[in-house]
Amino acid sequence: MKVSVIGGGGLVGSMAAFSLQMGKIASDISIIDANRQVAEGVALDLLQGASLIADQRIIAEDMSGVANSDVVVITAGLRRKPEESRLDLINRNVDLFMALLGEAKKAGLRKESYLVVVSNPVDILTHLAVKQSGLDWRRVIGLGTQLDTARFCSHIARRIQVPATQVRALLLGEHGDSMVPIWSSASVGGLPLEQWPGWNPQAAADTFEETKTAGAKMISLKGGSGFAVGVSIREVVESILLDSRKILPVSTLQQGLYDIKDVCLSIPTEIGTNGARKQIELPLTSKEKIGLQNSARILRGIIDQVENRLSKGPIPISQPTDVKNPQVASPDVTKSQVADANTKPLGHPPIEMRTQPARPAWKRT
Numbered sequence: 273m274k275v276s277v278i279g280g281g282g283l284v285g286s287m288a289a290f291s292l293q294m295g296k297i298a299s300d301i302s303i304i305d306a307n308r309q310v311a312e313g314v315a316l317d318l319l320q321g322a323s324l325i326a327d328q329r330i331i332a333e334d335m336s337g338v339a340n341s342d343v344v345v346i347t348a349g350l351r352r353k354p355e356e357s358r359l360d361l362i363n364r365n366v367d368l369f370m371a372l373l374g375e376a377k378k379a380g381l382r383k384e385s386y387l388v389v390v391s392n393p394v395d396i397l398t399h400l401a402v403k404q405s406g407l408d409w410r411r412v413i414g415l416g417t418q419l420d421t422a423r424f425c426s427h428i429a430r431r432i433q434v435p436a437t438q439v440r441a442l443l444l445g446e447h448g449d450s451m452v453p454i455w456s457s458a459s460v461g462g463l464p465l466e467q468w469p470g471w472n473p474q475a476a477a478d479t480f481e482e483t484k485t486a487g488a489k490m491i492s493l494k495g496g497s498g499f500a501v502g503v504s505i506r507e508v509v510e511s512i513l514l515d516s517r518k519i520l521p522v523s524t525l526q527q528g529l530y531d532i533k534d535v536c537l538s539i540p541t542e543i544g545t546n547g548a549r550k551q552i553e554l555p556l557t558s559k560e561k562i563g564l565q566n567s568a569r570i571l572r573g574i575i576d577q578v579e580n581r582l583s584k585g586p587i588p589i590s591q592p593t594d595v596k597n598p599q600v601a602s603p604d605v606t607k608s609q610v611a612d613a614n615t616k617p618l619g620h621p622p623i624e625m626r627t628q629p630a631r632p633a634w635k636r637t
């Protein structure tokens with residue numbers, strides 16, 4: 273099975289490729305990047321360790337490599353700056369992502385392949401990929417809160433001094449500020465976390481805060497997440513390729529569970545052959561469910577702004593200058609609009625989700 277990583281020359285993409293190599297599952301790993309030289313370097317670096325790891329074909333390619341790929345992982349994007357919210361990236365990343373999807377389709381992206389979207393803002397880009405890629409929605413999977421959940425479990429474990437693999441705790445909703453900690457089902461070695469000696473509301477609040485700000489901290493410490501996001505991506509890709517059917521907190525197009533529709537966000541989802549095989553509704557506390565619906569409302573607000581903007585004109589062709597110039601921004605979706613969407617009053621229900629979103633221009637062509 274072949275996995276292509278678009279953006280594989282970058283920090284996240286190269287770590288994903290290395291994790292996939294270590295996982296020994298894919299027969300072929302392809303590194304695709306606008307910066308061809310770096311892509312060649314990453315592929316060669318991986319290849320040089322192959323004799324100690326596994327017999328895989330590892331190459332750098334241009335976009336034509338997606339045509340015979342089983343899984344296409346998209347990590348190409350512009351990095352979040354310190355203090356910048358993930359959703360603030362929208363202006364800089366949507367156009368890049370849309371152009372890239374167009375290129376992948378032109379290169380022969382197959383309906384039978386899977387798209388794993390990692391670039392931020394991941395829930396918004398996953399939604400755009402569902403609408404634009406031509407793939408069944410089940411085959412378009414955003415990394416969502418998979419990395420946040422991994423961090424959450426590890427941070428809880430460190431706080432109560434237990435092995436990290438013993439902790440099971442979920443973060444759901446948006447991969448961003450409105451993500452929701454699911455304390456009601458958090459456990460350690462099968463026992464309820466809430467009853468664990470030394471665990472208390474302050475520990476919970478501090479751990480959640482530490483997790484929520486982990487992405488920004490990684491950017492300020494070392495330029496961005498690498499190892500943890502790499503293994504998080506591998507978990508999703510392996511579950512697809514091996515048909516493991518793991519229940520993962522990934523971002524998929526919501527179909528009505530938790531009264532949420534027509535928005536991509538993370539709920540527990542069975543991942544295997546055919547992609548998102550099953551979305552799962554758990555009994556949550558009312559606070560948790562309201563939190564999830566709040567994430568949906570925030571994301572829906574952003575999608576509306578994005579679709580509105582995209583309906584006004586053609587998507588610019590991605591240029592290397594876009595990649596190099598992080599100041600490229602769309603004038604139509606401003607930071608304050610994003611902030612407005614983030615601060616909409618909670619309230620519940622109804623969540624206003626359009627079942628028939630406006631058809632943007634790129635859909636018509």
Ligand SMILES: NC(=O)c1ccc[n+]([C@@H]2O[C@H](COP(=O)([O-])OP(=O)(O)OC[C@H]3O[C@@H](n4cnc5c(N)ncnc54)[C@H](O)[C@@H]3O)[C@@H](O)[C@H]2O)c1
Binds near residue numbers: 347365393419590
């Ligand atoms: N979903 C998550 O949990 C999560 C976690 C960490 C980072 N991210 C996101 O991943 C993305 C990448 O982060 P990074 O730290 O690897 O950034 P990076 O700058 O190190 O790498 C991005 C790569 O994308 C490439 N690229 C840009 N435009 C391209 C195009 N049109 N075609 C092919 N390649 C292109 C660049 O050349 C670069 O190598 C960002 O959007 C970041 O926010 C997501």
